[in-house]
Amino acid sequence: MAFSFLHQLECPRCHASYDPDTQAHLCTCGSPLLVRYDLEAASKQLSKQELQRREPSLWRYHELLPVRSPENVITLGEGMTPLIPLKRLGAQLEMPNLYVKDEGVIPTGSFKARGAAVGVSRAKELGVKTLAMPTNGNAGGAWATYAARAGIEAVIVMPEGAPTITRNECAINGARLFLVNGLINDAGAIVGRGVKAHGWYEASTLKEPYRIEGKKTMGYELAEQFAWDVPDVILYPTGGGVGIIGIYKALRELQQMGWIGERLPRLVAVQATGCAPIVQAWQEGKPDSQLWPNSRTIAFGINVPKALGDFLVLEAVRNTDGCAIAISDEELLQAQSRLATTEGLFVCPEGAATLAAAEQLRASGWIKADERVVLLNTGTGLKYPDTVQVEVPLLQPQDNLPVT
Amino acid sequence: MAFSFLHQLECPRCHASYDPDTQAHLCTCGSPLLVRYDLEAASKQLSKQELQRREPSLWRYHELLPVRSPENVITLGEGMTPLIPLKRLGAQLEMPNLYVKDEGVIPTGSFKARGAAVGVSRAKELGVKTLAMPTNGNAGGAWATYAARAGIEAVIVMPEGAPTITRNECAINGARLFLVNGLINDAGAIVGRGVKAHGWYEASTLKEPYRIEGKKTMGYELAEQFAWDVPDVILYPTGGGVGIIGIYKALRELQQMGWIGERLPRLVAVQATGCAPIVQAWQEGKPDSQLWPNSRTIAFGINVPKALGDFLVLEAVRNTDGCAIAISDEELLQAQSRLATTEGLFVCPEGAATLAAAEQLRASGWIKADERVVLLNTGTGLKYPDTVQVEVPLLQPQDNLPVT
Known part of the structure; x- marks a missing residue:
């Protein structure tokens, strides 16, 4: 053994x-x-x-x-994060089989x-x-x-x-x-x-070979959580790209082991409009990306102007008939709020971008209504307090609550 | 069914x-x-x-x-949080069987x-x-x-x-x-x-009967994670007290079902010295607590001057031969730092208090060296950024890193 x-x-x-x-x-x-x-x-x-x-x-x-x-x-007990069905949001967006894989529920959030x-x-x-x-x-x-x-x-x-x-x-x-x-x-x-x-x-991204091995387990878990019948689309917020490279690697390994069939999920690399080198390369049909000048987005985790593994991300997207799409900060903040008010999910800005992307891809017909669609939320919104603006009324102990 | x-x-x-x-x-x-x-x-x-x-x-x-x-x-997939052995800290504190049940790894942290x-x-x-x-x-x-x-x-x-x-x-x-x-x-x-x-x-604490039912599952999980041979001591940060009441209720239910034996873990209610009504009542042998005047602690979650369920907490502690102990803010902040540097656990101040308590109870001999001891960390430190004071050197892109 x-x-x-x-x-x-x-x-x-x-x-x-x-x-x-x-x-x-x-x-x-x-x-x-x-x-x-x-x-x-x-x-x-x-x-x-x-x-x-x-x-x-x-x-x-x-x-x-x-x-x-x-x-x-x-180990701190990391992994096997929940796969959460989004029934109400799925109904609103005409994607009845919409899910979040929630990486906010893991050590370090x-x-x-x-x-x-x-x-x-x-x-x-x-x-x-x-x-x-x-x-x-x-x-x-x-x-x-x-x-x-x-x-x-x-x-x-x-x-x-x-x-x-x-x-x-x-x-x-x-x-x-x-x-x-x-x-x-x-x-x-x-x-x-x-x-x-x-x-x-x-230990920089992809400059040692083992980080990707940890991240690929998201792919194993998704396959196991879908009872080895993999979903149709996985949307992933893409900065350095190790997550999407890892999921693709995991799925290929499971294929080689005969644990899943020929069909793979279409992998979607989601970036921010203020930093979209992978999207640009994908649109231009190039094998790797150009450094994105003056990159800027509130989704700080995907503010990566040039990723070492760009060619591997593009390969994963192309080999699975996936695509790459860029989301504005305004769109992703709206999506963040919508996920919270509709489904009780307080996700990070990067994760929220995947919802905005799914919505656009559904509207364009790239995602079909009956497909099983997974949004990868890469972290908890708790680590990004500045994305929520709150003004709260202050009461004195003798005050009463208003009706509405 | x-x-x-x-x-x-x-x-x-x-x-x-x-x-x-x-x-x-x-x-x-x-x-x-x-x-x-x-x-x-x-x-x-x-x-x-x-x-x-x-x-x-x-x-x-x-x-x-x-x-x-x-x-x-x-549901958002909550529960079955990790049980994490603290080998290095356990060796330092002469508690080789020391664990954290980490409730930081759960939706909402x-x-x-x-x-x-x-x-x-x-x-x-x-x-x-x-x-x-x-x-x-x-x-x-x-x-x-x-x-x-x-x-x-x-x-x-x-x-x-x-x-x-x-x-x-x-x-x-x-x-x-x-x-x-x-x-x-x-x-x-x-x-x-x-x-x-x-x-x-x-929906105030204990003013509806179902919140406690959710919290008691910590007790079920601990029993299951210890393969139905329950640990010797569980330390719990105690404010409103629902967690400790719930764990006690769960263990009693498992006993009635014949899933665990006669022996129960000794339950320890951990409070802050600035707000310790349960500790005072326990020391004085009283069945319930008095409102604690001008209560104050950095562990905000246990700043509860008078808990509705105080008599149930005291019952749980007494019926299991447990005890109640108060920790100063200084002690719990030290414990928080020690858990992080030694074990990579960034816990909330309330959770950190349980480590300080275990240390004191071990020193007094109340906890024996061979006992299996569980610290209940009730939340992630990420929600308490103010407990960590950081001053970080700022580099310019052309700067080099110092050796030490």
């Missing part, structure tokens, strides 16, 4: 392979590396029935994750916990003492959290404009935190120089 | 019984009412094996919950979601159109959330000093929100007058 069927690291661009049991970052050709498993052996050990008996965390899929020894698993749990566990297994990364906030909070639990030092650099609460998360967990007067690409450059100078473990 | 084995409402003080299928609030004697089930019939239908096959939410225990019809279940999910579902089943309640913040956020999902109007009154983020939660979910220049008892009096004047459904 193997805990993991980790086999090798592989470059998706030049197909070079690497030993998975030494620290690895990018391929010599500059591409991110992907983790490969012995799926045939895994499918002999793991069954759908066995899965049902396991605890509701992403570690239920440990055979398909890169951590070799259970002692190295650093953001899907970034998945990548951090698996990434930090594997870093611990590989002997890492200090890791460093740039972040738009949530990833930093998550990696600081799991690094604290693992006893690994974390050096985090985030833009000054990132959500304030994520500073607190990094700080209380004991990370060495720095702000930068710039965007995530500026933070990335600072981290890159620090890694080179000090020999830290580079 | 019954969805619920709801049998009747019963007064724990004068033992009067009430029809459960009409709206009910307090007993004519002034006591809260408790929900009773046909446990014998329930234990014939529900088995421990069957439970394993059910989804990881509190609705897995639906036979022991008051909602009669599945169509009335208002607080255990209040449990009471709201079940309470709102049952209110919907009973035909409620408008509910009203006072809150220290988190309960209001949770009830506003589930009321929005149910299509029920919510009128919420909270102290001006309650956590700001909970205002946003109420507002974005469309509740009618009011602040009061006072404490929760002042908010309660305003709501009481509003209920009388306008005929709203009174």
Whole structure:
């Protein structure tokens, strides 16, 4: 009985392979590396029935994750987030089979916990003492959290404009935190120089191969939650793109294991109109994106002007007959409010963008009325207090409440 | 096959019984009412094996919950929160079997979601159109959330000093929100007058019988997560007391069903030194508490100067050979920081108080080294940004990171 069927690291661009049991970052050709498993052996050990008996965390899929020894698993119980039907909103929008997969209900309140749990566990297994990364906030909070639990030092650099609460998360967990007067690409450059100078473990998006392995579990869970009959459309807010790359990777792995059929969900990359490099590349039929100048959106997590894995996102979208679509800040704030008042879901701005996107794609006919549509909400709205403007009447103890 | 084995409402003080299928609030004697089930019939239908096959939410225990019809279940996937071993902290504190049950990983980021999910579902089943309640913040956020999902109007009154983020939660979910220049008892009096004047459904703590039914599921889950061999000590931050009353009720029900043995965990009510009416009553051997004057603590959720269910809390503590203990704000902030840096858990101040309490009870010998000890963390630290003070260096894009 193997805990993991980790086999090798592989470059998706030049197909070079690497030993998975030494620290690895990018391929010599500059591409991110992907983790490969012995799926045939895994499918002999793991069954759908066995899965049902396991605890509701992403570690239920440990055979398909890169951590070799259970002692190295650093977990806070992350994963198996709820799949929530949106009956009232679905009826209003003529999508009766509309769902949210709610990544607000996970440690750190953001899907970034998945990548951090698996990434930090594997870093611990590989002997890492200090890791460093740039972040738009949530990833930093998550990696600081799991690094604290693992006893690994974390050096985090985030833009000054990132959500304030994520500073607190990094700080209380004991990370060495720095702000930068710039965007995530500026933070990335600072981290890159620090890694080179000090020999830290580079944990930037896709610059180590294991974060994606944590995030792909969203794909496994969706397949399992739909009883292995995958939905028709999945909409994903896309910044660095690891979530959508991961879901596509997971679905392909399940296909190879024979657990799902030929049909895949159409994957939709949702961006903000103020930062839409993937949408532009998709519209122009290009294999990768151009740096988006002066990028700007209230959905801070998808303010990524140029993603290292852009070509992998575009591949996932094209290979599944998906599409890419940009949403304005005004539209996504309206969608955020509508999800809360109609369904009781207080989602992050990034997650809200997927509802606005679904609405537009339904109106255009790209989504059909009978299709099963999943909005991926990547985090809780609680981390973005500034998106809600509240003026509340103040009463004195002797006052009475008005009727309406 | 019954969805619920709801049998009747019963007064724990004068033992009067009430029809459960009409709206009910307090007993004519002034006591809260408790929900009773046909446990014998329930234990014939529900088995421990069957439970394993059910989804990881509190609705897995639906036979022991008051909602009669599945169509009335208002859910966001709440429940089955993680039970997290604290190995490093446990070793430091000589409690090798120390755990956190983490209610930060639940919709709305607080255990209040449990009471709201079940309470709102049952209110919907009973035909409620408008509910009203006072809150220290988190309960209001949770009830506003589930009321929005149910299509029920919510009128919420909270102290001006309650956590700001909970205002946003109420507002974005469309509740009618009011602040009061006072404490929760002042908010309660305003709501009481509003209920009388306008005929709203009174949803104050213990003034409707179903909130406790949601919260008791923490007790079911703990029993199930410990494979029906319950832990030795459970520490619970105690304000209104519904959580600890609910856990005690759940454990007694499991005993009556023969699912757990005679031994119960010792229940510890943890309060703040600035608001410790239950601790005082426990020390003085009294059956109920006195209103605590000028109450004050940073752990806002347990700033409850006089709880309606105080006698039930004291009963739960006494009947399980438990105790009550007060923690200073300084101690709980230290504990909050220690949980984060050592275990990667960013808990709310109320939850942090349980660690400080466990430490003191271990030092005094009240907790033995080999005992299995559970800290109940009632919510995520993300909702309390002000408890973390951060000063972060600001870099320019051309700057380099220092070594240490």
